[in-house]
Amino acid sequence: MIDRKNGEKTLNKTKKLTDFLMQKKYGSFCYSKKKNLTSEVNDISVVAVKEFRRNRSLKLSSLSDAKRFFLYKKLIDDYGKIGNNLGLSKINYKEIV
Amino acid sequence: MKYLKKNNLKIVLDTNLIIYLSQIYYEEGFCYKNSRKNLKIHYLNEVLGMIIKGKIDIILTPTILFEIEKLSEKFNGVPTKFLKEFGQRFYTINFESEEEKNTYIKNVKKLACIYCNIKTNDKEECNSEIFNRYIRHFEKSNSLKEMEEPFFKIYNKEPAFDAYIMAEASLCNLNLLTLDKHFLRNNLPQKIQKFNQEYFKIKSKPWSLEDFYIQILKKSPTHSKIQNKKGNLVSILQEAVM
Known part of the structure; x- marks a missing residue:
């Protein structure tokens, strides 16, 4: 959880976690279907809390939801880039549904 | 495009x-x-x-x-x-907008939870009639009686990865062609097909x-x-x- 009394510490921790996520590229989340997801989900908690508070409009119901939401959101943000790099076609979501 | x-x-x-x-x-x-x-x-x-x-x-x-x-x-x-x-x-x-992306993410999560029979706390109604219909039903019954057992496992109160994959396929209203036994065990394709059809009017199922x-x-x-x-x-x- 965020240490409210020590903003700087929190900021550093957040940066570390962001770097960590970028390095890991959400590896275990994507790689192992059976693997326990807790560790990576916990690792994103600081980022999630921060974003959770910043993005009230998202109306996420709990911190747990926020963690999962942002983990998955980061995955989807990179999804488009990977698709572009591979030269894959794109289709608008509206057209599918 | x-x-x-x-x-x-x-x-x-x-x-x-x-x-x-x-x-x-x-x-x-x-x-x-x-x-x-x-x-x-x-x-x-x-x-x-x-x-x-x-x-x-x-x-x-x-x-x-x-x-x-x-x-x-x-x-x-x-x-x-x-x-x-x-x-x-x-x-x-x-995704044409951040809003569309966010809605998709939340819908995938919700549907994955549904497949694992996890009751979500999110009572916000989505822009999707599919989920509004489900939420109304789910809040009445508190669980889906028709589901003999969850389609996929839960890990630490979160839906299993398989549930996410199936949820994504369902949100595209497409069948998921797979070799994975987790999707194909014990008549699961038929159960998911029936479930999707009944609650969400979508045709998706795992396909062997x-x-x-x-x-x-x-x-x-x-x-x-x-x-x-x-x-x-x-x-x-x-x-x-x-």
Whole structure:
């Protein structure tokens, strides 16, 4: 959880976690279907809390939801880039549904 | 931006299938001795033929594309090479706005929870009639009685990865062609199909290669030509490329 009394510490921790996520590229989340997801989900908690508070409009119901939401959101943000790099076609979501 | 061909078959391919197909395409040595698996290879060859001939449009969902990218190194980059070569046939989902993306993420999460019979705390109504219908039902009954047991497991109160993959396929209203036994065990495809149809009016289900062959490939106009070659991989590919 965020240490409210020590903003700087929190900021550093957040940066570390962001770097960590970028390095890991959400590896275990994507790689192992059976693997326990807790560790990576916990690792994103600081980022999630921060974003959770910043993005009230998202109306996420709990911190747990926020963690999962942002983990998955980061995955989807990179999804488009990977698709572009591979030269894959794109289709608008509206057209599918 | 591309548009899906009207008459083309649209499908979500699971990671394992893309890896197998890429191996078949680039490494012809891919062969099983077991007769049952030989049959599977025959089906895979036909799927590959359809992809090469452009008769099939494949949607790569976020989790599946990430999994392929992650696993590709283990297979010497063959799966991603395959995607690059047939990039025209593989579609990624494009979100036009952040709002659309956020709604999609929340819907995937919700649906994954539903498949695991986890009650979500999120009472916000989405922009989707599908979920509004579900939420009304779920809040009344507190659980889905029709579901004898959750379709997928839960890990630390979170839906299993399989539940996410199925949820993504369902949100695209497409079948998930897979070899994964987790999707195909104990009549699960039929149960999911019935469930999706009943609650969400969507047709998605996990699809085994055998069922896909019976329902689609056998009826395909290219089928007879491929059959005449008696499963010879090289000749199928040559014909398909022509």
